[in-house]
Amino acid sequence: MTDTASSYPLLRTINTPAQLRALPRTQLRQLADELRAYVLDTLANSKVGGHLGSNLGTVELTVALHYVFDTPHDRLVWDVGHQTYPHKVLTGRRDELPTIRHFGGISGFPRREESEYDTFGVGHSSTSISAAHGMAMAAKLKGEARKAVAIIGDGAMTAGMAFEALNNAGIAHGGLMGDMLVVLNDNDMSISPPVGALNKYLARLMSGKFYAKAREGAKSVLRHTPLYELARRFEEHTKGMVVPGTIFEEFGFNYVGPIDGHDLDSLIPTLENLRDRPGAQFLHVVTKKGAGYELAEADPVKYHAASGKFDPAVGFVKSTAPAKPTFTQVFGNWLCDMAELDPTLVAITPAMREGSGMVEFHQRYPSRYFDVGIAEQHAVTFAAGLACEGLHPVVAIYSTFLQRAYDQLVHDVALQNLPVLFALDRAGLVGADGATHAGNYDIAYTRCIPNMAVLTPADENECRQALYTGQRHPGPVTVRYPRGAGVGAVPQSAMQAWPWGKGEMRRHSGQAQTRGQGPARIALLAFGTLLYPALQAAEALDASVANMRFVKPLDQALVLELARSHDALVTIEDGCIMGGAGSAVAEVLAAHGLTLPLLQLGLPDEFIEHGDVPKLMSLCGLDAAGIERSVRERYWPATSVPSAVNQ
Known part of the structure; x- marks a missing residue:
């Protein structure tokens, strides 16, 4: 300096x-x-x-x-x-x-x-x-x-x-x-x-x-x-x-x-x-x-923000390391591919063409691209009007910005059960932009709306398939994904719709073990990209892991099956705990009279400050070590030792 x-x-x-x-x-x-x-x-x-x-x-x-x-x-x-x-x-x-x-x-x-x-x-x-x-x-x-x-x-x-x-x-x-x-x-x-x-x-x-x-x-x-x-x-x-x-x-x-x-x-x-x-x-x-x-001055869009290595004399310095595709790029590629298959698809953004990965779509399909300016309310009701006339609108919008059009989401889209797909970028913590831009609340504020479906893909390939699944659904859908890259799962070019409202098992625990006081068999129910730290923690815990994929409609059959075959459940999400996916699981258990222990892991009831995302997730206990530690402290306090993850 x-x-x-x-x-x-x-x-x-x-x-x-x-x-x-x-x-x-x-x-x-x-x-x-x-x-x-x-x-x-x-x-x-x-x-x-x-x-x-x-x-x-x-x-x-x-x-x-x-x-x-x-x-x-x-x-x-x-x-x-x-x-x-x-x-x-x-x-x-x-x-x-x-x-x-x-x-x-x-x-x-x-x-x-x-x-x-x-x-x-x-x-x-x-x-x-x-x-x-x-x-x-x-x-x-x-x-x-x-x-x-x-x-x-x-x-x-x-x-x-x-x-x-x-x-x-x-x-x-x-x-x-x-x-x-x-x-x-x-x-x-x-x-x-x-x-x-x-x-x-x-x-x-x-x-x-x-x-x-x-x-x-x-x-x-x-x-x-x-x-x-x-x-x-x-x-x-x-x-x-x-x-x-x-x-x-x-x-x-x-x-x-x-x-x-x-x-x-x-x-x-x-x-x-x-x-x-x-x-x-x-x-x-x-x-x-x-x-x-x-x-x-020559390229104000490119230089709107400085990120990565930056030299004032030459500008941005390209990294020599191959970069993993971001979720935003996965969405942009899917949007172009889907538009080729579906001539009724139109795309809307509230002044976030670059941020939402829509540059190529705009270039290839200019008559089907609508930038409405910083007008989120108009964007949502405009999409509703398009849907009324038989088109299939995709609203690419940051999770935090959709909050500004909540009334329109409820009254103009969901109440009329219109097929509008909301691609919710920047879901969960966003890092350096901090609390004002964090997408912590969309699971809670969308799942409570009738007719609304909420999909939580776990990686880049799942994001592509979830978008395709949501686009084929005859009602309103949100597909949420975080900022940046995931684990590096290469998106498959072929698109196949998921079975509607169904999750999948990704790991089965071994035989029940005696752990002293507390439950023996644990099932981790992961929503979204936290599937991967959950899988890592499950190895140390010998726990079952379900990739839930849908917050709404929730796979109730899978929840009940896990509840009856395990001694305790743990829900894991990168959204607020209050009203989130864990609450949806608790509601199912209560409705069926099941009283087994349930631990809900997610973002706390506070505004989380800016900082490096991995560090923030660790502080919130949502990395693999934090998940393992929370499970041990809740269910096996006698075995609450330093995490076995990464050791």
């Missing part, structure tokens, strides 16, 4: 935004350059990587916001939060940045517990305007003079929640209107031509006190004359010719922009003008994703 004292002489003196505000404006360009270089250097030396392009693109905006606003008294609310590394550096976490996304280190997203400058915890998009509006109204109600600023990207503005918040924030409530500013950080390069000297001039003019007083004065004079309506229309149409802000004005915001989000000489005076204006303000800034780093 480059020494901050020698390479970043100005940045090393800034530990708080107050110190930043004490700098002369002439030094801010140097500070921004050092800040950008520091973020790039830090990520290049990180073993877990992090968001790159988005953070390089917000350097000047971050400097300007902390320079103009009295943070943390004034509230900055970042949307999504993957562009807040510069913010973290300037708010006392510079020396901790190398720990970002590491276990025990700082989060890759804003967290209220981490800093008073992180005013609102985020990880998903389109929440900032609602939160900032709440903070602005709270300040009014409490009689506190403070500003709330929401910083939201153009992608996040596609979500309905953002427009719901705009609709609410631009009006007075009981005579009160919050003093808030929405900053639209637009990094769509198609809008860059309007950014120039004329737009800078208009932005500063329209945000200034003279313009505001002149406009309000003219309105008061003309209000009761026939010229008022003509003047109002002339103002709207004139502004509409030079700025794309009419829609935001209709919401009740004073729109300013677009301006260059990398030009501090334009940003700072415009922000100062808007800071001093009451009510709802809207600033449209144009930035370049990956700004200041040529490779990221």
Whole structure:
């Protein structure tokens, strides 16, 4: 890691935004350059990587916001939060940045517990305007003079929640209107031509006190004359010719922009003008994703995040070791193969084409590919509409993002028993992205819905076959699979549907053995990829192992058979224990009056922090050693010795 004292002489003196505000404006360009270089250097030396392009693109905006606003008294609310590394550096976490996304280190997203400058915890998009509006109204109600600023990207503005918040924030409530500013950080390069000297001039003019007083004065004079309506229309149409802000004005915001989000000489005076204006303000800034780093500017999608070995001089360094296919790649290949067989198949993603492995499908079947933007609710109901007309939609969505469309999942898909397949990527723990992105709850929140089927493949080949099985089912299905690669099971090109609702035995225990106090024969019921650590633990325990495959419909016959032939059962899943697959097994036992011991292993009732997935799974007791240890401690405490696994 480059020494901050020698390479970043100005940045090393800034530990708080107050110190930043004490700098002369002439030094801010140097500070921004050092800040950008520091973020790039830090990520290049990180073993877990992090968001790159988005953070390089917000350097000047971050400097300007902390320079103009009295943070943390004034509230900055970042949307999504993957562009807040510069913010973290300037708010006392510079020396901790190398720990970002590491276990025990700082989060890759804003967290209220981490800093008073992180005013609102985020990880998903389109929440900032609602939160900032709440903070602005709270300040009014409490009689506190403070500003709330929401910083939201153009992608996040596609979500309905953002427009719901705009609709609410631009009006007075009981005579009160919050003093808030929405900053639209637009990094769509198609809008860059309007950014120039004329737009800078208009932005500063329209945000200034003279313009505001002149406009309000003219309105008061003309209000009761026939010229008022003509003047109002002339103002709207004139502004509409030079700025794309009419829609935001209709919401009740004073729109300013677009301006260059990398030009501090334009940003700072415009922000100062808007800071001093009451009510709802809207600033449209144009930035370049990956700004200041040529490779990221040229390919912002590729350099959205840095992972693996990364050298700023040459970019990503390819590993020479052959990589196992990820579950995401298995899904992408299956989607293309299935589309060739089924002309009614269509695919939907809420702005996650690359993340969900759909690039090749988009290229091969462009008319059957739908990216609906960051609009999960719309994605699910759109799929329902397609299914009503005889098509077979596949919704590729992260487990954590499906939570945002739960009402649509229940009312628009399941209630009507429509054949929509949900490919749930990032199920279980996701590692460095932490609790905001973890897919810990989908088993619990989907299995309770009537008509919904839940499939849990154990490896890459099973994932392909489970997707095929789900696509052939005449009702709604979720197929969940984790981030990254599995055990390396090569997917078979031939696709064969599983027997519906049936699991399989993968290991049978030997003859019952005398173990002193406690049950003799144990059966492990594994759901999903935890089949493999279960098999490993079973060797040390001499336990039976069932690959359950289905959480719903659960293979009740197999559960009952194991319950009657064994002395105790253990369920194993990489989802929350409460309401999960283990609960489904407990319900079957209770319904049939069986009272044998049942141990449920899964993720605890807490939000699990970011870190390396194997380490986190070990801490949760869901690796092979942890499974063996939990079984021994519960059933054979006298034999609870250090694990025999891997010894």
